[in-house]
């Protein structure tokens with residue numbers, strides 16, 4: 460049965476819109492944990508547009524489940540991660556203009572710099588995951604060229620599918636990617652664009668260890684509260 464990792468970035472997005480102290484992603488994370496989620500994810504972006512260094516420091520002290528830090532593969536973030544020591548670091552591509560992470564990492568094109576970051580993080584005792592598209596060559600490179608521990612399969616193309624046929628094709632791609640990753644010895648997570656409707660189609664892919672979900676849970680939390688939003692997603696994932 461897969462776990463649910465809740466991304467609380469967008470609580471910080473609302474806070475930063477006002478530039479004051481609330482709503483606090485640290486409090487949201489505590490409520491998500493009390494509701495039963497398996498871990499908390501935040502993305503400390505280079506431009507600090509939502510999560511701030513202070514959030515990460517407090518989350519490290521308060522999160523009782525697992526803390527997964529999404530980060531760009533750059534020296535500044537590696538230094539911060541080595542200090543904070545999240546349970547897992549997920550390397551993602553980062554562009555300043557984007558609204559959210561757009562594609563997976565190109566670990567083939569950036570093998571040298573990604574490998575450097577991965578080795579530095581692993582040396583500090585941090586489990587490292589690479590956020591990549593469901594592409595067999597990228598998955599093989601994540602293991603052979605980079606030596607990652609995990610991959611997070613980018614589910615964005617599935618979430619944005621225009622019709623049922625495309626959706627089915629994307630589910631097949633994700634399933635094949637997950638199987639390949641598992642076969643070659645990588646742990647497998649999945650995320651991006653998952654919500655209370657489309658998640659059902661991925662639940663049969665049993666080798667996915669954790670789903671990483673942010674926007675849809677925070678959007679629902681605005682209407683029904685954090686605990687209820689997390690519990691509803693947990694009920695779908697864990698039956």
Ligand code: PXP
Pocket residue numbers: 466468502529549551559560590611649650651652653671672673674675
């Ligand atoms: N996984 C990764 C690597 C991400 O960058 C994001 C977005 O921050 C997510 C999962 C969660 O995506 P969403 O907010 O669409 O659920």
